[in-house]
Amino acid sequence: MAEPPSIARLDEDGARRLGNLYNALEKEAGNFVGYPCNGRFDYRDLFHFLAFPLNNVGDPFVPSNFHLNTHLFEREVLETFRQLTHGSVDDVWGYMTNGGTEGNMYGIFLGRELFPEGLVYYSEDTHYSVNKILRCLHVRNIMIKSCPDGRIDLEDLRETVRIHRDVPPIVFANVGTTMKGAVDDIPGIRQIFDDLAIQSYYIHADAALSGMILPFVEEPEPWDFDAGVDSVSISGHKMVGSPIPCGVALARKSNVDRIARRIEYVGTLDTTLSGSRNAITPLFLWYALRTVGLDGFRRMVGECFEVADYAVEQLCRAGRNAWRHKNSITVVFDRPNPGVVSRWQLAVYGGTAHLITMPHVTCEHIDRFIADLGEKART
Numbered sequence: 026m027a028e029p030p031s032i033a034r035l036d037e038d039g040a041r042r043l044g045n046l047y048n049a050l051e052k053e054a055g056n057f058v059g060y061p062c063n064g065r066f067d068y069r070d071l072f073h074f075l076a077f078p079l080n081n082v083g084d085p086f087v088p089s090n091f092h093l094n095t096h097l098f099e100r101e102v103l104e105t106f107r108q109l110t111h112g113s114v115d116d117v118w119g120y121m122t123n124g125g126t127e128g129n130m131y132g133i134f135l136g137r138e139l140f141p142e143g144l145v146y147y148s149e150d151t152h153y154s155v156n157k158i159l160r161c162l163h164v165r166n167i168m169i170k171s172c173p174d175g176r177i178d179l180e181d182l183r184e185t186v187r188i189h190r191d192v193p194p195i196v197f198a199n200v201g202t203t204m205k206g207a208v209d210d211i212p213g214i215r216q217i218f219d220d221l222a223i224q225s226y227y228i229h230a231d232a233a234l235s236g237m238i239l240p241f242v243e244e245p246e247p248w249d250f251d252a253g254v255d256s257v258s259i260s261g262h263k264m265v266g267s268p269i270p271c272g273v274a275l276a277r278k279s280n281v282d283r284i285a286r287r288i289e290y291v292g293t294l295d296t297t298l299s300g301s302r303n304a305i306t307p308l309f310l311w312y313a314l315r316t317v318g319l320d321g322f323r324r325m326v327g328e329c330f331e332v333a334d335y336a337v338e339q340l341c342r343a344g345r346n347a348w349r350h351k352n353s354i355t356v357v358f359d360r361p362n363p364g365v366v367s368r369w370q371l372a373v374y375g376g377t378a379h380l381i382t383m384p385h386v387t388c389e390h391i392d393r394f395i396a397d398l399g400e401k402a403r404t
């Protein structure tokens with residue numbers, strides 16, 4: 026695209042305010058340990074793509090009238106995630122979302138379209154957005170108790186499903202809960218359906234963070250298409266590290282075909298939740314997968330576990346009752362005072378807090394954090 030005829034220049038006050046914002050963000054980034062966003066990336070090679078009004082509207086696998094898109098690169102990203110989730114090439118389709126929430130909504134939408142009278146089961150530890158999704162989709166649902174470690178309580182699920190045996194279950198399975206990093210027992214869930222002779226059911230896996238951890242550990246809990254799930258949502262701004270929130274939704278093609286509509290206006294198939302879709306975020310994920318590579322992510326995840334172990338050890342030494350699940354980098358511990366929570370941007374729930382040893386979090390961060398925890402007088 027040629028140089029635009031005129032570019033509005035920022036006035037002095039605007040430039041100063043942006044400068045202040047940048048400095049404040051830079052400072053906050055130094056203490057960012059509570060949320061699962063990878064701050065280690067470098068996408069400056071991609072800045073020039075901001076010169077185009079890009080839009081990935083429509084199905085990434087179907088040509089459209091809107092040619093300023095990055096569908097080709099989006100498809101390559103999806104292919105990698107299809108392989109990581111053990112989806113078969115003939116059976117599994119996907120698209121890039123605005124984040125984990127959209128992917129979760131998509132999964133429940135497909136489940137509800139398959140079983141309009143279905144009942145959604147999800148645990149107490151499920152991400153807060155799911156309750157809102159269920160309200161938006163106006164689907165019947167029942168919350169199931171969680172075990173103290175954050176996994177869905179299979180006994181409560183069994184009993185609840187048994188009472189509603191006449192209605193197809195749609196299970197919203199957590200693959201790494203928000204607060205404790207717990208993975209619901211998907212084989213255990215399927216066993217319940219077998220035991221109760223329930224043949225029609227749908228399982229969606231919310232693998233927001235762990236979808237980019239479990240492919241790289243030695244003994245992953247069963248969580249993906251191999252484990253019998255029907256759809257998966259993974260966030261792109263979490264382990265991969267996209268500076269703009271995004272995600273990947275993968276689902277069985279047969280269920281996607283049920284909701285697809287041909288749209289003349291854009292000359293493509295409407296198979297996604299959003300109409301206009303971000304075309305820059307596929308480039309971020311593509312670039313990360315291309316530069317860091319899957320071996321690089323395996324190494325990076327391994328390093329995250331080392332820092333997580335260090336954090337558990339140091340927090341226990343400081344008397345904070347820290348622990349983590351075997352395949353999770355979410356370190357749970359006793360909730361500290363509000364000053365510490367704010368300074369370190371910790372996520373808190375009831376009496377617990379967590380920190381997440383994402384790739385930018387080092388042992389040096391943990392040492393500074395523990396030192397701050399020790400300064401009891403400060404609030």
Ligand SMILES: Cc1ncc(COP(=O)(O)O)c(C=O)c1O
Nearest residue numbers: 124125126152201202203233260
């Ligand atoms: C387990 C889980 N599911 C879903 C979400 C929502 O994902 P997003 O913020 O990408 O929409 C989160 C966010 O932290 C999460 O932890």
